Amino acid sequence: xxxxxxxxxxxxxxxxxxxxxxxxxxxxxxxxxxxxxxxxxxxxxxxxxxxxxxxxxxxxxxxxxxxxxxxxxxxxxxxxxxxxxxxxxxxxxxxxxxxxxxxxxxxxxxxxx
Amino acid sequence: xxxxxxxxxxxxxxxxxxxxxxxxxxxxxxxxxxxxxxxxxxxxxxxxxxxxxxxxxxxxxxxxxxxxxxxxxxxxxxxxxxxxxxxxxxxxxxxxxxxxxxxxxxxxxxxxxx
Numbered sequence: 001x002x003x004x005x006x007x008x009x010x011x012x013x014x015x016x017x018x019x020x021x022x023x024x025x026x027x028x029x030x031x032x033x034x035x036x037x038x039x040x041x042x043x044x045x046x047x048x049x050x051x052x053x054x055x056x057x058x059x060x061x062x063x064x065x066x067x068x069x070x071x072x073x074x075x076x077x078x079x080x081x082x083x084x085x086x087x088x089x090x091x092x093x094x095x096x097x098x099x100x101x102x103x104x105x106x107x108x109x110x111x112x113x
Numbered sequence: 114x115x116x117x118x119x120x121x122x123x124x125x126x127x128x129x130x131x132x133x134x135x136x137x138x139x140x141x142x143x144x145x146x147x148x149x150x151x152x153x154x155x156x157x158x159x160x161x162x163x164x165x166x167x168x169x170x171x172x173x174x175x176x177x178x179x180x181x182x183x184x185x186x187x188x189x190x191x192x193x194x195x196x197x198x199x200x201x202x203x204x205x206x207x208x209x210x211x212x213x214x215x216x217x218x219x220x221x222x223x224x225x226x227x
Contacts, residue, residue, distance in 0.1 A: 004155075006155070008153065032212075032213050032214065034213070034214070041220065042220050042221075043117070043203050043205070043218030043219050043220050043221055044156065044203070044218050045218065046214070046216065049214055088155050088156070090155075092212075092213040094212065094213070099144065099146065099161060099169070099207065099212055099213045099216075100146075100158045100161070100169055100171065100213075101148075101156070101158060101213055101216070102158070103148075103155030103156045103157070104155050105153070105154055105155050106153075106154070106155050
């Protein structure tokens with residue numbers, strides 16, 4: 001079993017839709033929970049992060065962490081064609097592990113105009 | 114210069130050959146991490162360098178090795194290439210105090226092994 005599981009999609013939605021992306025994990029020592037966005041032929045860029053449990057909102061994006069269920073989510077409201085990319089969840093125990101990130105498989109999202 | 118620069122952008126090698134990939138860190142960043150991203154997969158941690166010393170390694174065989182130079186640039190070397198080594202290789206630089214939240218990724222080197 002992988003430490004981090006993410007539905008690879010692909011996911012296709014119409015412009016304006018609400019998108020829900022999810023990951024599950026098995027390592028209870030994870031403290032940092034991140035979402036990266038990766039455009040084609042580019043490296044991942046950090047979109048949002050949460051330390052420990054809880055919710056975080058940034059504009060159209062909301063990240064949720066449920067440590068009791070080992071489940072994290074990213075919601076995108078009013079999705080735009082420019083949101084079309086691969087979304088990667090990533091987790092880390094923190095700096096004691098040398099800053100290692102464990103990534104999910106990535107979900108390819110396409111937002112149609 | 115800002116951002117992380119990787120070279121070359123694309124590379125084709127034959128099975129059994131050796132390859133060196135290069136990374137220039139973002140200005141001021143003294144920690145470099147390397148990741149392998151196979152097609153359709155998330156990146157996998159190879160190793161990290163801090164002040165020219167290896168500072169953590171993932172589940173990769175010894176034929177994957179690295180170097181970090183005094184100017185914080187870095188190299189990833191892979192010996193005895195296998196077909197499964199075909200992937201996008203990503204370099205990320207950071208400052209130790211920013212930890213996992215401070216990664217800046219380069220655009221990667223696409224390696225194809227034939």
